[in-house]
Amino acid sequence: MTPTDSAEPRHRSPSSRADFTIEQDWGAYDEEEHAIWRTLFRRQEALLRDRACAEFLAGVAELGVAADAIPDFRKLNAVLERRTRWSIVAVPGLVPDAIFFEHLANRRFPSTCFIRRRDQLDYLQEPDVFHDLFGHVPMLTNPVFADYMQAYGEGGLKALRLDALERLARLYWYTVEFGLIETEAGLRIYGSGIVSSKGESVYCLESPRPNRVGFDLLRIMRTRYRIDDFQETYFVVRGFEELFDATRPDFTPYYRELESSPDLEPGQIVPTDRVLNRG
Numbered sequence: 001m002t003p004t005d006s007a008e009p010r011h012r013s014p015s016s017r018a019d020f021t022i023e024q025d026w027g028a029y030d031e032e033e034h035a036i037w038r039t040l041f042r043r044q045e046a047l048l049r050d051r052a053c054a055e056f057l058a059g060v061a062e063l064g065v066a067a068d069a070i071p072d073f074r075k076l077n078a079v080l081e082r083r084t085r086w087s088i089v090a091v092p093g094l095v096p097d098a099i100f101f102e103h104l105a106n107r108r109f110p111s112t113c114f115i116r117r118r119d120q121l122d123y124l125q126e127p128d129v130f131h132d133l134f135g136h137v138p139m140l141t142n143p144v145f146a147d148y149m150q151a152y153g154e155g156g157l158k159a160l161r162l163d164a165l166e167r168l169a170r171l172y173w174y175t176v177e178f179g180l181i182e183t184e185a186g187l188r189i190y191g192s193g194i195v196s197s198k199g200e201s202v203y204c205l206e207s208p209r210p211n212r213v214g215f216d217l218l219r220i221m222r223t224r225y226r227i228d229d230f231q232e233t234y235f236v237v238r239g240f241e242e243l244f245d246a247t248r249p250d251f252t253p254y255y256r257e258l259e260s261s262p263d264l265e266p267g268q269i270v271p272t273d274r275v276l277n278r279g
């Protein structure tokens, strides 16, 4: 799930509760749906072995997310709750921002249940269960990242009150969804939008086209992003502590400061950028 443009209309499924949660109904998946999961899982597993960060790969292993079938949320939750006190809740699709942030602030990750069709293997604009589970949940086993996600939810509720959602959504986009991390072995992926995409898993690290720029909170909050193509700029953290520490202060003065700063285009470089190559 991703916090999104609040102008977008959303409809509540009749079966959902006040907090938009539903039952996953694991028994209702058919063999073709499990087969699509298997295809997606196997190809990402092979691609990510030397491209995803160690924390993500450890999370996949620890949760027991595997190729054989779409995971049962209850089984993942048994591990996740013990590890970082997070849980996954099923939702029918995009939920209103306030509901999304409320879940994160309470260490609940809203995940869709449906899986894409076979003709959508390579690209799907809306999140499906492969993106949400394979992409997002492994990082929630990491204690620092798990705390960052909770803090993000709390910050989101505050940003709604301050009318600063667009700024904060950019932070989610360039970290949780499309973040890279510097490691001794070189740059590695932790962003869920990348790990769940075959093409972008390779492009983000190996293509000469995109910019790879050191993490800078205020710079990110000024930077527009693309939802219809691979990213033109990736932001790179030195470690998850850097992410958590930078986002610990109250953002209210930042939002005020940014009112006088023009937005940056997705591919724009500014003189203060720490520009990296693959490393």
Ligand SMILES: [Fe+2]
Pocket: 001, 002, 127, 131, 132, 135, 136, 177, 192, 193
């Ligand atoms: Fe997402």
